Amino acid sequence: MTIHLADTGDNGVLKPCTHEYQVNCGNCRLNSICLPLALESDDIKQLDDIIQRSKPLQKNQHLYREGDDFQSVFAVRSGTLKAYKTTDDGREQVTGFYFPGEILGMDGISNNAHASSAKALETAAICEIPFSSLEKLSSLMPNLQRHFFQLMSREITEDQQLITLLSKNSADERVGALMLSISTRNARRKLSSTQFRLPMSRVDIGNYLGLTVETVSRVFSRMQKMDILQVDNKEIEILDLEGLRTMANLGR
Amino acid sequence: MTIHLADTGDNGVLKPCTHEYQVNCGNCRLNSICLPLALESDDIKQLDDIIQRSKPLQKNQHLYREGDDFQSVFAVRSGTLKAYKTTDDGREQVTGFYFPGEILGMDGISNNAHASSAKALETAAICEIPFSSLEKLSSLMPNLQRHFFQLMSREITEDQQLITLLSKNSADERVGALMLSISTRNARRKLSSTQFRLPMSRVDIGNYLGLTVETVSRVFSRMQKMDILQVDNKEIEILDLEGLRTMANLGR
DNA sequence: CGTGCGCTTGATAATGGTCAAGACGCGTGG
DNA sequence: CCACGCGTCTTGACCATTATCAAGCGCACG
Numbered sequence: 001m002t003i004h005l006a007d008t009g010d011n012g013v014l015k016p017c018t019h020e021y022q023v024n025c026g027n028c029r030l031n032s033i034c035l036p037l038a039l040e041s042d043d044i045k046q047l048d049d050i051i052q053r054s055k056p057l058q059k060n061q062h063l064y065r066e067g068d069d070f071q072s073v074f075a076v077r078s079g080t081l082k083a084y085k086t087t088d089d090g091r092e093q094v095t096g097f098y099f100p101g102e103i104l105g106m107d108g109i110s111n112n113a114h115a116s117s118a119k120a121l122e123t124a125a126i127c128e129i130p131f132s133s134l135e136k137l138s139s140l141m142p143n144l145q146r147h148f149f150q151l152m153s154r155e156i157t158e159d160q161q162l163i164t165l166l167s168k169n170s171a172d173e174r175v176g177a178l179m180l181s182i183s184t185r186n187a188r189r190k191l192s193s194t195q196f197r198l199p200m201s202r203v204d205i206g207n208y209l210g211l212t213v214e215t216v217s218r219v220f221s222r223m224q225k226m227d228i229l230q231v232d233n234k235e236i237e238i239l240d241l242e243g244l245r246t247m248a249n250l251g252r
Numbered sequence: 253m254t255i256h257l258a259d260t261g262d263n264g265v266l267k268p269c270t271h272e273y274q275v276n277c278g279n280c281r282l283n284s285i286c287l288p289l290a291l292e293s294d295d296i297k298q299l300d301d302i303i304q305r306s307k308p309l310q311k312n313q314h315l316y317r318e319g320d321d322f323q324s325v326f327a328v329r330s331g332t333l334k335a336y337k338t339t340d341d342g343r344e345q346v347t348g349f350y351f352p353g354e355i356l357g358m359d360g361i362s363n364n365a366h367a368s369s370a371k372a373l374e375t376a377a378i379c380e381i382p383f384s385s386l387e388k389l390s391s392l393m394p395n396l397q398r399h400f401f402q403l404m405s406r407e408i409t410e411d412q413q414l415i416t417l418l419s420k421n422s423a424d425e426r427v428g429a430l431m432l433s434i435s436t437r438n439a440r441r442k443l444s445s446t447q448f449r450l451p452m453s454r455v456d457i458g459n460y461l462g463l464t465v466e467t468v469s470r471v472f473s474r475m476q477k478m479d480i481l482q483v484d485n486k487e488i489e490i491l492d493l494e495g496l497r498t499m500a501n502l503g504r
Numbered sequence: 505c506g507t508g509c510g511c512t513t514g515a516t517a518a519t520g521g522t523c524a525a526g527a528c529g530c531g532t533g534g
Numbered sequence: 535c536c537a538c539g540c541g542t543c544t545t546g547a548c549c550a551t552t553a554t555c556a557a558g559c560g561c562a563c564g
Contacts, residue, residue, distance in 0.1 A: 085416060089501065093416040107412060109405035116412065135398060139391045146387060152404040153361035159411035160359065160367065164337060164345040166418040167462030171552070202511065210419030212553055217512050233511075233561090249341065423520065454543065464521060469544050485529080485543075 023077065024048045030101035033188055034075050035129065035151075038143050047144065050133035053077075057120040063104075065117045070108030072128045076100050079124025080199035083107075084207070085116045094208040096158075097121075097200060099185050106152050121199040166210045169249070174209040175219040176248030179229070183238060194241065198234040223247070275329070276300045282353035285440055286327050287381065287403070290395050299396065302385035305329070309372040315356075317369045322360030324380045328352050331376025332451035335359075336459070337368045346460040348410075349373075349452060351437050358404050373451040413502075418462045421501070426461040427471040428500030431481070435490060446493065450486040475499070 025036045025048040036044045052072075056079070057063060063074060066085060081098045095116055098104045108114040109131065138145035165174055187193040198205075206216045223229040228244050230237035238244055277288045277300040288296045304324075308331070309315060315326060318337060333350045347368055350356045360366040361383065390397035417426055439445040450457075458468040475481040480496050482489035490496055 085412065087416060087420065087502065091420060093412075093419055095412045095415060106405055107408045110402045110409055115409045135394065135401070139394060139397060142387065142391060145391060145397070148401075149387070149404070150362045152401070152408065153358055155408050156359045156404065156411060157362055157367045159408060159415060160337065160345075160347045163347060163411060163414055163418060164339060166415060167345055167459075168339065168343060207419075213511075214513085214554085215552060218552095221512075250339065465543075466522085466545085467520060470520090473544070 023053060025051065028077070030075075030077065030189070033101040035103065035144075035147065038147050039141070040143075043141055043144065046137060046141075050130060050137065051075075052128040052130070054126065054128060057081075057124045057126060059120055059122050061120050063118040063120065063124075063126060064108075064114045066114055068108075068114045070105070070112045070114055070131065072130045073103055073105040073108075073134070074118075075103050075127040075129065077125040077127055080121045081118050081124055082121055082200060082204055082208075083116045083118045092207060094204055097182075097204075097208070099182075100189060102185075103151055106155055121204075165250070171209075171211050171215050171219050172222070172247055173249050174211065175205070175216060176223070176244055177250055178205065178209060179236065179238065180244060180248050180250075183241075194238040196236055198236055275305060277303065280329070282327075282329065282441070285353040287355065287396075287399065290399050291393070292395075295393055295396065298389060298393075302382060302389065303327075304380040304382070306378065306380060309333075309376045309378060311372055311374050313372050315370040315372065315378060316360075316366045318366055320360075320366045322357070322364045322366055322383065324382045325355055325357040325360075325386070326370075327355050327379040327381065329377040329379055332373045333370050333376055334373055334452060334456055334460075335368045335370045344459060346456055349434075349456075349460070351434075352441060354437075355403055358407055373456075417502070423461075423463050423467050423471050424474070424499055425501050426463065427457070427468060428475075428496055429502055430457065430461060431488065431490065432496060432500050432502075435493075446490040448488055450488055 025031055025034075025044050026041065028034065028036070031037065031044070036047055039047060063081060076098050078100050080100075081104060082094050083096045083098065083104055084092050084094045086092055095107075096104070098118075104118055105114065107116055134144075134148065138148055165177055169177070182196060182198070183193040186196055200208075202213045202216050205211075206213045209216070211219075220229065220231045223244075224231045226243070228238070228240045228247060230239055277283055277286075277296050278293065280286065280288070283289065283296070288299060291299060315333060328350050330352050333356065334346050335348045335350065335356055336344050336346045338344055347359075348356070350370070356370055357366065359368055386396075386400065390400055417429055421429065434448060434450070435445040438448055452460075454465045454468045457463075458465045461468070463471075472481065472483045475496075476483045478495070480490070480492045480499060482491055
């Protein structure tokens, strides 16, 4: 199945949006949850110098693919991406969703090749951080080294959360946990923690949570019936946060 | 660091086992799969200087507990450990098994507190690597920094494998995959890849793989009946590696 | 105005969980 | 050395959750 959006081979000329291209780490709204966190302003400038901002990714475009040479890690500036691996029998496993301010691609470091693919779920702006430069800079800036270690460690603990979720929790709990996770991450970005639009499909949700589409759909219906969520296709409103927490049953 | 072996209160004079205490990274049989990998010999010496080797852990002793202050990461020198988290409703989730040469504790970096507990499944010797020293050394030795980034990245990709396993694979496939993983890790340490003793209980296996003990037991029985494995309690012999691979169905 | 994809809902089936009982192995103490 | 007891493992019968299969709805897009 090929999906091709406007593949306007004809226009050729892109008018870069100057507004867009003035973005830097120093003025980035997300710098308190992204890499620059905990850097002094002249350090931020140095980091900023190695970061590349290219033209936005369109929906369904890949940022990288499993097996690609690993050169960089990436920060999401806007939009959402999903990371996934393809199992040899052709199935897909979604390993994560990445929202603005979050870093992806770190799983490529170990083998110098990306261990998963990443594609945009909607138009997305990305900061590319060449890893070799990041390494050099990290040697010079202990805070940056520390922060990057922490980011990788966080990725590990988050994966462990997901492992626990998949291993121990029911369908209701899994979906509930994902809704809470999105809610929390929205709050970090000063967005509504109770009302949002899901950027991913039901299929992606199910895939991520180890469930079928049908089950995901049924869980949403159930939660709607229980007045915990208001679900209108991708528009979600959390009506009863406490109830949702109880349902998700993870406490952490 | 104080060394106390047989703490025979009366004699006062301890004859430390010189054999044991001559262990260092330079002569360690495991250094090709552990931290020193990719270091020059004078670099290894520097690393060696920060590593602490304390008295062995007895079976069921904890190396650290969830929530403990994070100070160090640890390398397994001998024995096996399991890492696990306790969910708030009191259940346990095993997040990994660690064999000689493997590093654990990296999930504690992100919050300066261990995100999981680690306990010995049998008597185990451990190298403790104080993280602050490791950070300093990493700044000075690019190879070490790189290698540690890679180790963390590997932990991420391994967790993602487990996520996929839990999310997509049947009980047979999960147990098969674990057996193959242990087999491979044994081979790395020049041990038999077809015959080994499982250091963990069926409960631990089930917990790790998101299955009940009963199911794990049934899978072993089934594989025995199919002449894929020879199972005698914890003694495992892989009779048909190809068959096991087919059964595990992961290809990677 | 149709076509297709994504979502929902229902009926049925299968995998693995739960409950229960018994076997086996191991360490302790008589 | 044997008996006991406990913990771990195995096996069986039954049940529940979720997958599978199937059909229909609705919105977006051509």
